[in-house]
Amino acid sequence: MKRIGIYGLGLIGGSLGLALRATGRYRIYGADRNPEHLKKALERGLADTELMPADIPQMDGIILAVPADALPVLARQLLGKLNPRAWMFDTGSVKRPVTEAIKDHPRRGRFVAAHPIAGTEYSGPEAAFVSLFGGKINIICDPEASDDDALEAVATLFGHDLGMNVHYLPSDVHDKHIAYVSHLSHVSAFTLGKTVLDVENDEHNIFLMAGSGFASTVRLAKSSPDTWTPVLLQNRKALLPVLKTYGQNLEIFIDLLEKEDAGGLHRLLTDTNRIGRIIDRIAEKYGKQ
Amino acid sequence: MKRIGIYGLGLIGGSLGLALRATGRYRIYGADRNPEHLKKALERGLADTELMPADIPQMDGIILAVPADALPVLARQLLGKLNPRAWMFDTGSVKRPVTEAIKDHPRRGRFVAAHPIAGTEYSGPEAAFVSLFGGKINIICDPEASDDDALEAVATLFGHDLGMNVHYLPSDVHDKHIAYVSHLSHVSAFTLGKTVLDVENDEHNIFLMAGSGFASTVRLAKSSPDTWTPVLLQNRKALLPVLKTYGQNLEIFIDLLEKEDAGGLHRLLTDTNRIGRIIDRIAEKYGKQ
Numbered sequence: 001m002k003r004i005g006i007y008g009l010g011l012i013g014g015s016l017g018l019a020l021r022a023t024g025r026y027r028i029y030g031a032d033r034n035p036e037h038l039k040k041a042l043e044r045g046l047a048d049t050e051l052m053p054a055d056i057p058q059m060d061g062i063i064l065a066v067p068a069d070a071l072p073v074l075a076r077q078l079l080g081k082l083n084p085r086a087w088m089f090d091t092g093s094v095k096r097p098v099t100e101a102i103k104d105h106p107r108r109g110r111f112v113a114a115h116p117i118a119g120t121e122y123s124g125p126e127a128a129f130v131s132l133f134g135g136k137i138n139i140i141c142d143p144e145a146s147d148d149d150a151l152e153a154v155a156t157l158f159g160h161d162l163g164m165n166v167h168y169l170p171s172d173v174h175d176k177h178i179a180y181v182s183h184l185s186h187v188s189a190f191t192l193g194k195t196v197l198d199v200e201n202d203e204h205n206i207f208l209m210a211g212s213g214f215a216s217t218v219r220l221a222k223s224s225p226d227t228w229t230p231v232l233l234q235n236r237k238a239l240l241p242v243l244k245t246y247g248q249n250l251e252i253f254i255d256l257l258e259k260e261d262a263g264g265l266h267r268l269l270t271d272t273n274r275i276g277r278i279i280d281r282i283a284e285k286y287g288k289q
Numbered sequence: 290m291k292r293i294g295i296y297g298l299g300l301i302g303g304s305l306g307l308a309l310r311a312t313g314r315y316r317i318y319g320a321d322r323n324p325e326h327l328k329k330a331l332e333r334g335l336a337d338t339e340l341m342p343a344d345i346p347q348m349d350g351i352i353l354a355v356p357a358d359a360l361p362v363l364a365r366q367l368l369g370k371l372n373p374r375a376w377m378f379d380t381g382s383v384k385r386p387v388t389e390a391i392k393d394h395p396r397r398g399r400f401v402a403a404h405p406i407a408g409t410e411y412s413g414p415e416a417a418f419v420s421l422f423g424g425k426i427n428i429i430c431d432p433e434a435s436d437d438d439a440l441e442a443v444a445t446l447f448g449h450d451l452g453m454n455v456h457y458l459p460s461d462v463h464d465k466h467i468a469y470v471s472h473l474s475h476v477s478a479f480t481l482g483k484t485v486l487d488v489e490n491d492e493h494n495i496f497l498m499a500g501s502g503f504a505s506t507v508r509l510a511k512s513s514p515d516t517w518t519p520v521l522l523q524n525r526k527a528l529l530p531v532l533k534t535y536g537q538n539l540e541i542f543i544d545l546l547e548k549e550d551a552g553g554l555h556r557l558l559t560d561t562n563r564i565g566r567i568i569d570r571i572a573e574k575y576g577k578q
Contacts (some may be wrong), residue, residue: 010424013484018538031347032451036319037380049299058547068428069551071371073422085466086406098374112374113523116496117499117500118500119500119502120501121502121565125363128418128426136500137498137500139496139497145432153475155386161568167497174476174498177489177495177498178498179495180484180485180488180489180494180498181485181489181494181498181499181500182496182498182499182502182503184481184484185481185502185503185506185507186502187539187542187560188477188480188506189506190479190557190561191477191535191538191539191542192474192535192562193476193561194557194560195469195473195531195535195538195563196469196470196473196564197326197536197560197561198534198538199469199531199534200466200469200470201442201561202560203567205466205469206466206469206470206567207404207469207570207571208426208428208456208465209426209428209466209467209468209469209470210567211406211407211408211425211470211471212295212409212571212572213408213410213471213474213508213509214470214471214474215568215571216505216508216509217474217477217478217505217509218474218507218564218568219502219505219506219568220502220505220506221561221562221565222562222564222565223558223566224553224566225554225558225559225562226555227560228558229551229553229554232554233546233549233551233554236546236547236549239546240543240546240547241523242484242488243539243542243543244543244548245484245487245488245534246480246481246539247539247540247543248482249483249484249487250476250480250532250536250539251536253479253532254529254533254536256534257521257522257525257528257529257532258525260522260525262358262510262518262519262522264519265522266514267520268304268479268483269479269512269514269517269518270514271483272479272482272483272486272510273510273511273514274486274562275293275486275507275510276410276510276511277497277510278492278496279386279504279508281512282496282500282501282503282504284369284501284502
């Protein structure tokens with residue numbers, strides 16, 4: 001029975017605990033800076049027991065599933081306390097800040113920078129579920145910076161134990177592309193939600209007139225501010241240029257409407273329909289959305 | 290057996306044909322300006338038979354489910370040919386242009402301005418399905434402009450035959466609020482789709498890194514340009530101010546990121562989370578999204 005310590009027992013860390021416990025091959029030690037979350041996580045069986053500081057050197061692996069702003073400091077601290085043969089990985093959706101923070105650490109090789117691309121708009125230990133990861137993609141960044149045995153152990157955990165498809169990318173490439181397809185979507189949804197709340201004084205009207213299209217487009221605006229404030233800030237260098245492109249495309253749309261340019265608008269919508277083919281492939285990948 | 294003529298056998302008109310035929314109380318006569326769509330619609334049983342010009346005076350009711358730009362002219366033309374005791378309704382998502390176009394017509398009372406709030410990102414006769422409308426909301430606009438018997442027949446069709454919840458609003462109020470919760474969502478999704486296609490040269494990266502959040506947020510960018518170009522143009526007076534508010538909210542977001550204002554960003558996300566309560570009510574209304 002391998003011993004794994006998980007820091008952060010929310011949606012991601014808690015679901016990892018559940019899924020790894022379900023294999024019967026791991027004993028999970030859990031920690032959370034929020035005592036209520038720790039209590040709830042132990043009640044729900046997201047971990048077998050509480051992770052105490054004295055347990056750290058006994059762990060075969062450590063998983064960091066904490067908010068993006070806490071991650072770089074925690075990774076540096078724990079690398080120094082880790083058993084020399086143990087591995088550590090994180091699950092954050094921004095990879096450069098953590099890999100930069102530990103790049104000169106003597107135990108850098110024990111660390112694997114990972115991003116399991118899975119989640120929902122819910123957060124906290126109540127949101128965790130055992131099947132969050134199966135069939136989805138996990139990105140491992142900068143594999144050449146990790147020791148071979150640590151890399152293999154972590155890739156096996158993701159691929160074999162969790163049933164994920166493992167891909168490898170440099171962290172700067174990861175951060176740029178994840179800004180496009182994930183972080184931008186969150187800004188778009190939050191901006192939509194804020195705008196509707198700004199202009200629509202009567203919630204009854206939103207409820208009455210909104211269909212499933214609105215619910216789908218705005219869904220990510222339910223996401224946790226504790227998780228997403230640091231993610232968006234930490235990836236701001238990749239995100240800001242694409243937000244400006246988004247703003248320019250919005251201006252193009254407004255301009256076509258103001259000019260009543262039906263031909264131009266029709267061409268823009270038709271060209272953008274190409275995204276449908278990609279969405280359909282994502283839907284195949286994940287099953288029905 | 291009541292005879293109903295449906296103009297436009299796409300997602301909306303075709304699903305109406307299927308659902309009304311399924312009650313066993315209606316014989317459906319269908320017309321579509323696209324001969325391929327008409328053929329496919331008859332093959333799929335969206336209508337019993339083709340609607341010929343000579344059939345019009347024999348119809349008990351006429352349904353207009355054509356694109357928003359074709360609607361005002363078609364409504365005027367057909368009101369003159371309608372049996373004097375028959376009713377007519379449309380299904381468009383913008384109501385002022387059609388109600389303005391017929392407001393002085395001697396048979397205005399036979400017309401009921403309707404907007405069944407139901408749809409998917411798919412279009413055409415292949416997209417039609419029998420259960421599109423059940424449990425959803427139908428808005429009838431300016432009921433005082435319709436004759437009592439026409440209004441009652443149409444409300445019964447929506448409420449009893451299709452199982453929809455019928456609400457009443459003035460058309461200008463409808464158009465303003467539908468811009469907020471439906472038309473803005475479409476612009477937001479198309480702008481997201483266009484931006485990702487602009488910045489992401491490699492479709493493989495979108496496929497690799499995109500999760501269900503991106504698919505959900507961008508889904509409406511699959512919507513038909515033939516349907517949505519005229520809708521957005523016809524409702525531009527209500528839509529443009531809200532698009533400008535959306536652009537201002539995007540600027541606020543960009544500014545907070547540039548200033549690295551974690552407190553301000555966290556407050557913005559937390560405040561916007563209020564939209565979640567409304568989404569949850571929409572999900573209850575429609576079942577799981």
